[in-house]
Amino acid sequence: MCGRFVVANVGSELVGVLRVDVESEDLPAPSYNIAPTSSVAIVLDSGKTEPPTRRLEPARWGLVPGWAKDVKVGARAFNARSEELEDKPMFRQALTKRRAIIPATGYYEWKQVDGAKIPHYIHPAGGEPLFFGGLYEWWKDPSKQDDDPERWLLSFTILTRDSIGRLGSIHDRMPLFMDPDHADAWLDPTTENVRDVLDAAIDAAPAVAETLDDHVVDRAVGNVRNNSPQLIEPATDADDDAPRTS
Incomplete structure (x- = not known):
């Protein structure tokens, strides 16, 4: 799973190789402790133009499908198993029509050791960005007026x-x-053969994973209110493998 990640910079510094055509003017600030429901910059191709326009847009983490009654459903849909997408109504249509890339500097994962959780920061060794495959959706808030700029919510998983x-x-x-x-x-x-593209990406992912470094970080990352560059620094405990809780 991926429940916390880091975006240390935004804009062209992060997505230059993806050849983004348009960057939103209200991209979220860098963050070292991004949690579900946070606003994050994602890359998507808008098919409303010919050729499609590649955009970097702010989106809420946690997919809210168009048929949802409210945004709360998104809190449970921050991750999606790539092998099960066609079987889940939550993700099926987005797989066909609304695919995204989520650029990141790195992410956190917790390792279970003797009943305790040890937080690790996982990141590219050379400092280049990571690209996570994702899906996005647009949701219309029925409580807002048609001319309200916040009526449409962009979300992702x-x-x-x-x-x-x-x-x-x-x-x-x-x-x-x-x-x-x-x-x-x-x-x-x-793209019409979406599953073929997805399977190819799944097969290629291990090559990216093998280039990543990781180290234990301080348990302060477990509190979403903590957000500073110090969170990604190696833990200073005498024994980095000592059990910690998040």
């Missing part, structure tokens, strides 16, 4: 797959990492 190697020793699931080539194909709204 992060796809996951089985973990491998060292990451598998931390948690049994990991985000679906995508390299720039797979991310580009995933975003293309004209």
Whole structure:
């Protein structure tokens, strides 16, 4: 799973290789402790133009489908198992029409050790961005007027797959990492063989995962109110493997 992640910078610094055409003027500020329901910058291809326009837009973490009665359903849909998307009404239509990439600097995962949780920060060794495969949806708030700019909510979920190697020793699931080539194909709204593209990305994800580093961080990351660059620094405890709770 992926329940917390980091975006240390935004805009072109993070998504240059994805060739974004338009960046929103109200992108969220950098954050070192992003939790579900937070606003995050995502990449999507708008099919309303020809050719499609690739956009970097703020979105709420936790997918809210168009048929939802309220946004609360999104709190349970911050992750989606990539192998089950077609079987879930929550994600099925978005898989076909509304695919996204979520750029990140790294993410947190908690390892169970003797009944306690040890937080790890997982990130690219060279400082390049990570790209998570995702889905997005637009939801119309029935309580707001048609001319209210906040009537339409953009939301997203992060796809996951089985973990491998060292990451598998931390948690049994990991985000679906995508390299720039797979991310580009995933975003293309004209793609018809979506499952083939997704399966190719799933098969390629281990190659990205094997390039990642991780280290134990302070348990302060477990509190969503804590948000500073110090959260991603290695823990200063004498024994980094000492059990901690989140």
